[in-house]
Amino acid sequence: METYFLKDEDVFKFYNRIAQEYELFVPVRVETSSRIKCDYGFNLPSDDYALRKFSEVNKEDIVYNDYRCIEPIRTFLTYIKEETCTYFKDQPQNNQEKPPAICGVKNCDIFSLKIQDFVFLGGNEIDPLYQERRSNALIISSDCPNFKEACFCRAFDINPHASEGFDFNLSPLTGGFLVDVASDKARRITDSLKDIFVAAGLGQTSGRAAKRENVIKKMDEHLSCHKIPKKDVLKEIVLSGLNSKVWDEQMQTCVECGGCVFMCDTCHCFLLSDEPAGDNAKRLRLWDGCMFKNFSRVAGGANPLKMRYMRLRNRYLKKFDFFVDNLGIQGCCGCGRCIDVCPGKIDIRYILRKLYEEKYLSAV
Amino acid sequence: MKKNIYQPFEAIIEDVIQETALIKTFVLRPKQEFSFCTGQFVELTVPGIGEAPFTPSSDPGIKDKFEVTIVKAGCVTEKLHSLKKGDSLGIRGPYGKGYPLDKFKGKDVLIVGGGVGLAPLRSLLYSLFGDMDNYNRVVLRYGARTSADIIYKNLVPAWSKNKKTDIMFTVDVGDSSWQGNVGLVTTILKDLSIDLNKAVGVVCGPPIMMKFVTLKLLELGFKPKDIYLSMEKSMSCGLGKCGHCRVGKFYACKDGPVFTFEELKDNHDIWD
Numbered sequence: 001m002e003t004y005f006l007k008d009e010d011v012f013k014f015y016n017r018i019a020q021e022y023e024l025f026v027p028v029r030v031e032t033s034s035r036i037k038c039d040y041g042f043n044l045p046s047d048d049y050a051l052r053k054f055s056e057v058n059k060e061d062i063v064y065n066d067y068r069c070i071e072p073i074r075t076f077l078t079y080i081k082e083e084t085c086t087y088f089k090d091q092p093q094n095n096q097e098k099p100p101a102i103c104g105v106k107n108c109d110i111f112s113l114k115i116q117d118f119v120f121l122g123g124n125e126i127d128p129l130y131q132e133r134r135s136n137a138l139i140i141s142s143d144c145p146n147f148k149e150a151c152f153c154r155a156f157d158i159n160p161h162a163s164e165g166f167d168f169n170l171s172p173l174t175g176g177f178l179v180d181v182a183s184d185k186a187r188r189i190t191d192s193l194k195d196i197f198v199a200a201g202l203g204q205t206s207g208r209a210a211k212r213e214n215v216i217k218k219m220d221e222h223l224s225c226h227k228i229p230k231k232d233v234l235k236e237i238v239l240s241g242l243n244s245k246v247w248d249e250q251m252q253t254c255v256e257c258g259g260c261v262f263m264c265d266t267c268h269c270f271l272l273s274d275e276p277a278g279d280n281a282k283r284l285r286l287w288d289g290c291m292f293k294n295f296s297r298v299a300g301g302a303n304p305l306k307m308r309y310m311r312l313r314n315r316y317l318k319k320f321d322f323f324v325d326n327l328g329i330q331g332c333c334g335c336g337r338c339i340d341v342c343p344g345k346i347d348i349r350y351i352l353r354k355l356y357e358e359k360y361l362s363a364v
Numbered sequence: 365m366k367k368n369i370y371q372p373f374e375a376i377i378e379d380v381i382q383e384t385a386l387i388k389t390f391v392l393r394p395k396q397e398f399s400f401c402t403g404q405f406v407e408l409t410v411p412g413i414g415e416a417p418f419t420p421s422s423d424p425g426i427k428d429k430f431e432v433t434i435v436k437a438g439c440v441t442e443k444l445h446s447l448k449k450g451d452s453l454g455i456r457g458p459y460g461k462g463y464p465l466d467k468f469k470g471k472d473v474l475i476v477g478g479g480v481g482l483a484p485l486r487s488l489l490y491s492l493f494g495d496m497d498n499y500n501r502v503v504l505r506y507g508a509r510t511s512a513d514i515i516y517k518n519l520v521p522a523w524s525k526n527k528k529t530d531i532m533f534t535v536d537v538g539d540s541s542w543q544g545n546v547g548l549v550t551t552i553l554k555d556l557s558i559d560l561n562k563a564v565g566v567v568c569g570p571p572i573m574m575k576f577v578t579l580k581l582l583e584l585g586f587k588p589k590d591i592y593l594s595m596e597k598s599m600s601c602g603l604g605k606c607g608h609c610r611v612g613k614f615y616a617c618k619d620g621p622v623f624t625f626e627e628l629k630d631n632h633d634i635w636d
Binding site for chain 1: 367368369370371372373374409410411412413414415416435437438440441452454570571572596597598600601603604605606607608610612613618632633634635
């Protein structure tokens with residue numbers, strides 16, 4: 001991996017070069033009027049960042065996102081609704097789609113790709129749509145110099161900066177960025193822009209290390225107030241808490257909007273749905289979610305997850321039991337998108353903490 | 365071109381057999397090479413309407429065609445029931461792991477079916493009957509709602525001819541045309557004269573029936589590892605990707621649909 005320095009004024013040359021080959025997505029600021037209060041004296045930002053097409057956005061609106069964007073990264077790899085195939089006749093796909101280049105990706109998103117890759121590329125059958133997009137996509141990650149109130153990656157030992165799993169990684173420094181180049185795809189781009197990428201100095205890399213440490217320290221302090229259990233006990237506390245009251249209590253405010261599953265970085269469930277298309281037919285794939293009532297309903301009406309608390313519990317079992325068993329990692333990257341999106345204020349940090357306390361700290 | 369794992373291939377409906385008012389058996393001739401192991405399932409597509417999982421009910425030894433017995437229970441099956449001889453269907457599969465026949469060898473095989481749950485079990489019965497020297501006994505216990513809901517009635521005399529079989533049917537609600545037992549299928553799970561050390565139980569039916577039959581088999585002394593369940597779960601892709609059919613650390617589509625109760629017993633929310 002090579003590390004270069006890129007000056008602020010050259011960033012657009014970099015973007016323009018990428019946009020020649022890719023559909024480049026860049027972060028823009030979305031101001032939010034509601035402020036999230038931290039009652040322990042932290043002043044954390046509440047604005048959001050959204051990813052927009054570089055070709056369609058005002059250049060002055062492009063910003064550096066201090067933390068993850070609203071969209072989970074999987075929105076670029078599987079679509080909310082898309083055609084998977086036609087049958088019984090193949091129809092030539094005139095696929096003019098440029099591969100995506102995604103800026104502003106954070107380490108939580110990169111962690112979630114381990115889950116998505118396991119689902120769509122693992123097992124006996126490989127998903128051809130995902131595979132094509134995943135192998136062609138350019139992942140441009142960047143360090144988090146700050147975090148939102150809902151961010152809790154560090155609770156699961158995931159850092160707010162990436163050290164692998166990207167093509168490029170940007171780390172902001174005074175006057176520009178340190179750029180890590182980690183793949184041949186990325187190298188081809190830097191090779192064609194030799195004049196703007198200069199080798200990074202030792203002072204710059206150690207400056208970055210200090211900034212990274214600072215963010216981690218501040219975030220750890222923030223998270224200490226939430227008392228989120230460590231990743232090694234997640235499976236254990238979810239299994240021991242199957243009969244906990246927390247599931248039902250938390251679901252009292254659920255309006256079954258599905259926001260938590262659709263905004264989740266690591267969720268992947270989908271439903272195949274068919275439509276007639278002339279004398280042919282097509283098969284669509286739609287995102288689905290286990291918090292919906294009919295997710296596990298079978299023909300004839302039986303539904304093993306008919307109560308809302310069962311569906312919440314099922315979701316945690318999938319994330320903290322199924323994935324730990326099958327992949328060795330938890331199906332949660334601590335991005336906090338489910339917390340931000342939930343109109344019922346259902347908070348995964350609270351639920352995990354409660355389960356932990358019920359197992360280890362309950363008065364006997 | 366890359367294989368599209370979601371694309372079905374075509375099969376022609378060669379015959380439709382009306383089993384009961386709500387149940388039909390479709391004889392399908394796939395246009396591509398196709399074979400399955402007993403207990404595996406296929407995804408059947410009604411073109412332009414949708415897809416649903418079914419377990420073939422025919423003898424896996426027959427290679428050029430196969431049968432699927434389907435109860436009208438939802439929007440896909442309702443359309444399926446309106447299809448006629450000569451119409452096209454889509455197939456994906458076969459998927460999953462079927463019945464582990466090797467583990468049944470030399471044993472008494474107790475097969476308990478409920479309603480249309482006898483369909484996958486019929487394919488198992490054909491597999492066992494075709495190789496009866498290898499099995500000690502086949503005991504079939506089957507329950508339907510009423511005598512009019514019993515499927516494969518005309519096949520029972522032939523099945524019963526084999527000396528190593530013991531077949532008994534029951535109905536939940538009796539009527540004047542029914543001479544046999546009245547009561548849930550659990551009421552005919554007694555006096556089985558089965559050697560529990562050398563026996564397996566195979567259960568397939570609606571979730572609520574599977575639950576109570578499993579409890580009954582445990583009460584009779586069956587070990588959880590000897591109870592084989594065909595899990596009916598909501599399924600979409602059949603490939604272990606769509607997430608619908610998770611049971612504990614498994615997906616019913618790729619790790620099942622046949623599980624031992626040992627594999628499932630620690631999970632909540634597996635029945636109804």
